[in-house]
Amino acid sequence: MDLVAARERLSQVPDPEIPAVTLMDLGIVRDLRATDAGLEVVLTPTYSGCPATELIADDVRAALAGFGAVTITLQRVPAWSTDWISAAGRVKLQHYGIVPPQCRAEQSIRVVPRLRCPRCDSGATQQLSRFGSTACKSTWRCIDCGEPFEYFKPF
Amino acid sequence: MAMDVKTQYLLRLADTCLIHSQRLSEWCGHAPVLEEDLALSNIALDLLGQARALLTYAGQLEGAGRDEDQLAFLREERDYRNIILVELPNAAASSSDDGGGGGGRDFALTTLRNAAVAIWLELLYERLQTSGDAELAGIAAKSLKEVRYHRQHSSDWVVRLGDGTDASRARMRAALAVLWPYFNELFAAQGVEGFGPAWSELEADWRARWATLMAESTLALPRDSAMQPGGIDGVHSEHMGHLLATMQHLQRAYPGGVW
Numbered sequence: 001m002d003l004v005a006a007r008e009r010l011s012q013v014p015d016p017e018i019p020a021v022t023l024m025d026l027g028i029v030r031d032l033r034a035t036d037a038g039l040e041v042v043l044t045p046t047y048s049g050c051p052a053t054e055l056i057a058d059d060v061r062a063a064l065a066g067f068g069a070v071t072i073t074l075q076r077v078p079a080w081s082t083d084w085i086s087a088a089g090r091v092k093l094q095h096y097g098i099v100p101p102q103c104r105a106e107q108s109i110r111v112v113p114r115l116r117c118p119r120c121d122s123g124a125t126q127q128l129s130r131f132g133s134t135a136c137k138s139t140w141r142c143i144d145c146g147e148p149f150e151y152f153k154p155f
Numbered sequence: 156m157a158m159d160v161k162t163q164y165l166l167r168l169a170d171t172c173l174i175h176s177q178r179l180s181e182w183c184g185h186a187p188v189l190e191e192d193l194a195l196s197n198i199a200l201d202l203l204g205q206a207r208a209l210l211t212y213a214g215q216l217e218g219a220g221r222d223e224d225q226l227a228f229l230r231e232e233r234d235y236r237n238i239i240l241v242e243l244p245n246a247a248a249s250s251s252d253d254g255g256g257g258g259g260r261d262f263a264l265t266t267l268r269n270a271a272v273a274i275w276l277e278l279l280y281e282r283l284q285t286s287g288d289a290e291l292a293g294i295a296a297k298s299l300k301e302v303r304y305h306r307q308h309s310s311d312w313v314v315r316l317g318d319g320t321d322a323s324r325a326r327m328r329a330a331l332a333v334l335w336p337y338f339n340e341l342f343a344a345q346g347v348e349g350f351g352p353a354w355s356e357l358e359a360d361w362r363a364r365w366a367t368l369m370a371e372s373t374l375a376l377p378r379d380s381a382m383q384p385g386g387i388d389g390v391h392s393e394h395m396g397h398l399l400a401t402m403q404h405l406q407r408a409y410p411g412g413v414w
Contacts, residue, residue, distance in 0.1 A: 048204025048298060076208070077293035079300060105300070129190030130308045131197040135301075139190060155300055 013063045020096035027084025038069030044080040047135040081105045082155045101154040117142035162217045169209030170237035176202035201301040208294045228406035239386040240337035242395045247333040264330035269309035276302040278357040287349035317372025336382035343384035
């Protein structure tokens with residue numbers, strides 16, 4: 001069994017809801033290891049109610065078809081955090097039009113951050129809702145260019 | 156047969172999340188603005204996720220082979236352990252309808268209830284994340300991050316509407332008068348040593364936070380009432396059967412149906 005090749009294949013699996021980033025970029029894949037029963041992939045779900053959790057497990061299984069038996073383990077502890085999003089992942093999010101988290105998860109969520117528009121870089125932006133098209137994002141708009149955009153909430 | 160105390164503790168929390176989620180999901184497609192539609196649906200989804208984890212674990216502790224779906228969809232009304240507060244319709248008889256007909260939805264009542272439950276869940280999960288039970292502690296640590304956003308969002312609305320126009324304040328006051336007696340049940344459940352605290356341990360903190368929120372909202376606290384809890388022992392309001400009829404319809408009509 002080629003763990004390196006399997007890891008390479010796994011690293012290409014996109015997130016089903018934000019395909020600009022991979023599951024590894026987001027820190028959802030916690031481990032890939034060889035066991036007596038084949039490969040074991042440890043996944044940490046993002047939000048409790050994230051409807052993509054089952055789909056992500058299916059995508060991982062599909063990507064690793066050909067590497068023998070694959071077991072998916074869902075690990076809740078420690079809880080997933082946006083601190084685990086990789087530097088590369090943050091850049092990809094920004095280019096995709098989603099502003100990555102601007103502070104570490106433990107920092108207060110009481111303060112509404114000042115965001116720059118990911119399209120025109122204007123600092124004149126406004127939060128429209130703390131919630132967005134997926135559980136992990138809030139909805140914003142740029143007052144200068146008029147475009148709506150999303151913010152990946154620190155979590 | 157007496158239920159194991161840990162299973163009962165989990166079901167009281169799990170069912171409260173589940174039924175609260177069910178009521179919130181009735182707003183999907185009906186909220187006053189699109190952003191709020193997204194918010195209420197997202198909160199409902201988080202709560203449903205929490206309920207799934209808690210029900211799954213309750214089923215394992217119960218040891219009767221029941222999974223989350225069987226617990227969520229195939230129990231009888233008397234077997235649900237949620238607090239009555241969350242099963243109340245989104246518009247109480249004395250509060251306004253949304254004007255669109257249908258089931259009736261009062262955003263004031265929904266907002267107040269969301270804030271009350273979110274503050275309570277935040278306090279409970281804060282304690283449960285250090286539970287001696289690793290599984291429950293893990294569920295709580297994760298859920299805590301979610302309910303902080305719920306608390307923040309709903310509290311903002313309570314302030315905006317309470318300290319808003321004459322019309323919004325009047326509706327908030329009416330909704331608070333309806334809900335207030337039901338808040339008693341938030342502190343009614345017994346604790347389980349090394350597992351989860353008695354809910355009464357949350358009461359002082361909850362009341363302090365609620366008083367702060369009411370002061371910010373310029374809403375007066377109603378007089379305390381002697382309303383007795385019932386939901387946590389399976390004695391529900393007349394609304395519960397209707398809610399379950401809707402929620403359980405598919406599994407009752409097509410037993411064992413899966414996606």
